[in-house]
Amino acid sequence: MAPHRGIAAAIRVPAQEPTDAYRRGMTAPQFTRETSRRGEFVRQPNRFTDRITADGSSGWPVEPGRYRLVVSLACPWAHRSVIVRRLLGLEDALSLAVVDPIRDERGWRFTLDPGGRDPVLGIGFLADAYRASDPSYEGRVTVPAIIDIRTGKVATNDYPQITLDLSTQWRALHRPGAPDLYPERLREEIDAINADVFGDVNNGVYRCGFATTQEAYEQAYRALFDRLDALSERLANQRYLVGHSITEADIRLFTTLVRFDAVYHGHFKCNRHKLTEMPVLWAYARDVFQTPGFGETVDFDHIKRHYYRTHEQLNLSRIVPLGPDLSGWHTPHGREALGGSPFGADATPP
Numbered sequence: 102m103a104p105h106r107g108i109a110a111a112i113r114v115p116a117q118e119p120t121d122a123y124r125r126g127m128t129a130p131q132f133t134r135e136t137s138r139r140g141e142f143v144r145q146p147n148r149f150t151d152r153i154t155a156d157g158s159s160g161w162p163v164e165p166g167r168y169r170l171v172v173s174l175a176c177p178w179a180h181r182s183v184i185v186r187r188l189l190g191l192e193d194a195l196s197l198a199v200v201d202p203i204r205d206e207r208g209w210r211f212t213l214d215p216g217g218r219d220p221v222l223g224i225g226f227l228a229d230a231y232r233a234s235d236p237s238y239e240g241r242v243t244v245p246a247i248i249d250i251r252t253g254k255v256a257t258n259d260y261p262q263i264t265l266d267l268s269t270q271w272r273a274l275h276r277p278g279a280p281d282l283y284p285e286r287l288r289e290e291i292d293a294i295n296a297d298v299f300g301d302v303n304n305g306v307y308r309c310g311f312a313t314t315q316e317a318y319e320q321a322y323r324a325l326f327d328r329l330d331a332l333s334e335r336l337a338n339q340r341y342l343v344g345h346s347i348t349e350a351d352i353r354l355f356t357t358l359v360r361f362d363a364v365y366h367g368h369f370k371c372n373r374h375k376l377t378e379m380p381v382l383w384a385y386a387r388d389v390f391q392t393p394g395f396g397e398t399v400d401f402d403h404i405k406r407h408y409y410r411t412h413e414q415l416n417l418s419r420i421v422p423l424g425p426d427l428s429g430w431h432t433p434h435g436r437e438a439l440g441g442s443p444f445g446a447d448a449t450p451p
């Protein structure tokens with residue numbers, strides 16, 4: 102197996118101690134080690150970047166039943182992998198562990214499981230698997246993570262690569278009629294959209310929420326809504342982001358949009374408009390939500406409890422708001438008229 106890169110190389114943190122801005126009266130950051138001197142949120146790199154491959158050349162061969170995907174249903178980065186696993190019919194090949202949406206000081210817990218332990222991995226905390234893989238790891242212990250069941254070690258927590266590999270490397274285990282979510286001829290376009298959506302939208306909402314200076318917040322807010330405006334324009338005349346059916350690009354945008362009004366609008370101050378006030382994006386998000394494989398993977402209860410109860414710097418009272426009214430997600434979206442079909446001509450719904 103390719104050796105793990107040294108932790109010092111993998112984790113480049115911008116500031117360890119209270120920053121200059123903090124001393125000048127800047128708000129205390131939620132994540133000190135991921136906050137720049139200017140008060141910007143700078144996300145830590147993924148620690149385990151090995152890949153699980155069809156030919157096993159990485160040391161982690163694709164094998165049915167060998168791995169366990171650990172997710173929080175609250176987490177947008179993990180949500181991608183839940184959707185892709187379902188659309189591709191990988192449920193039997195890759196089992197799923199769901200953590201409690203509320204972390205304690207030891208991080209993600211398996212407190213939803215009998216005895217507080219994951220029944221397959223036998224551990225109480227995701228940190229146990231991180232520790233088994235790298236005892237010196239000091240960054241945040243994050244989901245999604247794919248664990249090698251036999252050794253209890255983390256094979257990967259590289260969320261952007263995980264979904265691409267489920268599509269491309271796990272192909273032999275896909276269900277009959279599984280869609281191609283990352284078609285070769287569209288990859289360049291999908292990658293370009295994904296990069297913009299990651300910077301300004303997926304991570305952009307966090308850059309708004311975890312900013313600790315007015316300037317850093319405003320910069321992230323403007324980039325977010327400028328990008329949402331551009332995406333609205335693009336989606337006004339086409340049903341999906343790239344091509345004529347759902348791709349990885351739609352999955353990545355959807356997992357942020359579906360959380361927008363429930364958490365990002367209020368909790369992260371992304372409040373120029375609610376999703377329900379952006380007509381094109383709202384219809385697009387409903388269309389995707391109502392597609393088999395999407396809506397049933399959304400857990401608004403986990404989403405709201407996680408964000409409002411675990412970011413104590415942002416929500417001191419930890420009160421979870423009762424709203425918003427979610428009934429609109431099931432209303433007609435009218436986007437069939439734009440053409441295309443969710444899974445293309447050759448695939449079937451899960």
Ligand SMILES: N[C@@H](CCC(=O)N[C@@H](CS)C(=O)NCC(=O)O)C(=O)O
Binds near residue numbers: 241244258
């Ligand atoms: N692996 C990425 C992204 C995944 C991520 O941030 N997941 C969140 C949940 S949405 C998490 O596990 N957070 C744990 C923590 O903050 O301690 C990272 O390290 O930033």
